Amino acid sequence: MIADARSRTDTRARIQQVAVxxxxxxxxxxxSLREIxxxxxxxxxxxxxxxxxxxDIVASLVQDYYGQIDALIEWGQAQPATAEVRREILARYVxxxxxxxxxxxxxxxxxxxxxxxxxxxxxxxxxxxxxxxxIGLLAGPDAPLAExxxxxxxxxxxxxxWMYFAEQVPDRDELRATVTSLAxxxxxxxxxxxx
Amino acid sequence: MIADARSRTDTRARIQQVAVxxxxxxxxxxxSLREIxxxxxxxxxxxxxxxxxxxDIVASLVQDYYGQIDALIEWGQAQPATAEVRREILARYVxxxxxxxxxxxxxxxxxxxxxxxxxxxxxxxxxxxxxxxxIGLLAGPDAPLAExxxxxxxxxxxxxxWMYFAEQVPDRDELRATVTSLAxxxxxxxxxxxx
DNA sequence: GTCTATAGACGGATAGAC
DNA sequence: GTCTATCCGTCTATAGAC
Numbered sequence: 001m002i003a004d005a006r007s008r009t010d011t012r013a014r015i016q017q018v019a020v021x022x023x024x025x026x027x028x029x030x031x032s033l034r035e036i037x038x039x040x041x042x043x044x045x046x047x048x049x050x051x052x053x054x055x056d057i058v059a060s061l062v063q064d065y066y067g068q069i070d071a072l073i074e075w076g077q078a079q080p081a082t083a084e085v086r087r088e089i090l091a092r093y094v095x096x097x098x099x100x101x102x103x104x105x106x107x108x109x110x111x112x113x114x115x116x117x118x119x120x121x122x123x124x125x126x127x128x129x130x131x132x133x134x135i136g137l138l139a140g141p142d143a144p145l146a147e148x149x150x151x152x153x154x155x156x157x158x159x160x161x162w163m164y165f166a167e168q169v170p171d172r173d174e175l176r177a178t179v180t181s182l183a184x185x186x187x188x189x190x191x192x193x194x195x
Numbered sequence: 196m197i198a199d200a201r202s203r204t205d206t207r208a209r210i211q212q213v214a215v216x217x218x219x220x221x222x223x224x225x226x227s228l229r230e231i232x233x234x235x236x237x238x239x240x241x242x243x244x245x246x247x248x249x250x251d252i253v254a255s256l257v258q259d260y261y262g263q264i265d266a267l268i269e270w271g272q273a274q275p276a277t278a279e280v281r282r283e284i285l286a287r288y289v290x291x292x293x294x295x296x297x298x299x300x301x302x303x304x305x306x307x308x309x310x311x312x313x314x315x316x317x318x319x320x321x322x323x324x325x326x327x328x329x330i331g332l333l334a335g336p337d338a339p340l341a342e343x344x345x346x347x348x349x350x351x352x353x354x355x356x357w358m359y360f361a362e363q364v365p366d367r368d369e370l371r372a373t374v375t376s377l378a379x380x381x382x383x384x385x386x387x388x389x390x
Numbered sequence: 391g392t393c394t395a396t397a398g399a400c401g402g403a404t405a406g407a408c
Numbered sequence: 409g410t411c412t413a414t415c416c417g418t419c420t421a422t423a424g425a426c
Contacts, residue, residue: 023307024307025307026307026311027222027223027224027305027307027311028222028224028307029222029223029224029225029308030307030311106307108306109306109307109310110222110305110306110307110308111303111304111305112218112220112221112222112223112301112304112305113221113222113224113225113305113308115304116220116221116222128359131355131359145364145370145373149356149360149370149373149374149377150377152352152355152356152360153352153356153377153378153381156351156352156353156354156355156356156359157347157348157349157355157381158348158351159355160326160351160352160355161344161347161348161351164347164351165340165343165344169340175340175344178340178344179344181387182341182344182345182348182381182386182387183348184387185384185387186381186384189380189381189384192376192377192379192380
């Protein structure tokens with residue numbers, strides 16, 4: 001554990017990390033490879049050794065993140081559809097959001113740009129597609145509309161609740177527990193009467 | 196009501212409308228003025244008669260939309276802090292989201308780009324700032340963290356719940372009622388025990 | 391694995407005619 | 409109020425030396 005702890009070829013990981021920061025700050029299209037290279041203290045050309053294009057950088061981030069969501073969906077589909085499983089799916093979802101934090105925020109703040117990049121390759125709006133599966137798992141595939149809306153709102157609440165408070169809270173684990181139990185409570189609450 | 200119903204100088208409004216569409220599809224930075232002009236059947240230069248810059252176009256959209264939110268916040272601050280007022284604030288918020296629909300989605304999907312544009316002018320991240328005020332109104336300014344998280348989640352749920360279902364639902368008014376009553380129920384529900 | 395240098399394209403913005 | 413023409417900057421990406 002001495003001398004030049006980073007090195008080897010974690011350069012790739014450092015590029016990803018800086019890219020997340022800058023894409024979050026200035027947006028994907030608003031960030032040039034020059035900026036990324038400068039913050040890393042290398043030149044643009046060096047980036048092209050590790051990634052074949054700018055799009056490839058963001059694609060690697062998308063894959064890392066959505067891979068976790070997809071794994072959760074697969075796991076959920078293999079479980080029985082009980083209330084307890086649903087609670088567990090939700091808890092795991094919150095954990096993914098909480099740990100993927102920075103990448104998650106970046107993707108959220110660049111949905112338009114990221115979706116069009118993805119749309120060029122595969123036919124699938126990223127967020128909406130995953131949300132659809134998660135709603136299916138948590139509400140049952142042919143639950144009435146109001147139930148599905150409730151589930152979507154609970155999941156949306158998780159994103160906003162986490163992202164708004166994560167940076168300003170002393171104890172992130174406590175926040176995670178709070179968000180999880182609030183979202184669970186919403187899932188399990190009966191439908192209110194229409195106003 | 197005959198002949199050439201659009202004309203006069205609603206060109207400005209048409210530019211805004213097309214801009215919302217394209218910024219949503221390809222992102223703000225991913226959309227060129229050439230594309231906007233082409234879809235309108237005019238040239239780039241024509242746009243500059245109506246807006247002094249590309250940034251100015253998005254600024255006009257931001258102002259239209261956030262002006263409504265700001266008006267709601269002002270109204271709320273002038274009301275007594277009763278449960279009924281809170282329900283009304285929430286109902287009005289949902290109405291703004293539902294009516295501002297397209298602009299709202301565009302702003303959401305371009306947060307990174309839009310925030311940096313705004314940050315250059317005034318020191319204020321747009322979304323976070325408004326959210327802060329709304330949370331203050333709905334939870335009380337020095338409510339405990341968990342309460343504020345609950346409120347943030349309810350508001351976030353409104354955005355996601357509306358945006359995900361708005362395009363695929365037969366009756367938007369019914370969706371609005373559903374979203375409103377679900378969010379209200381969440382606001383008024385007691386805090387669950389931590390898991 | 392990182393550099394210098396440059397190709398090649400496209401962007402926002404302006405000038406000035408009509 | 410819209411057009412043609414053009415300027416100038418920046419960007420992604422590549423070639424080729426070290």
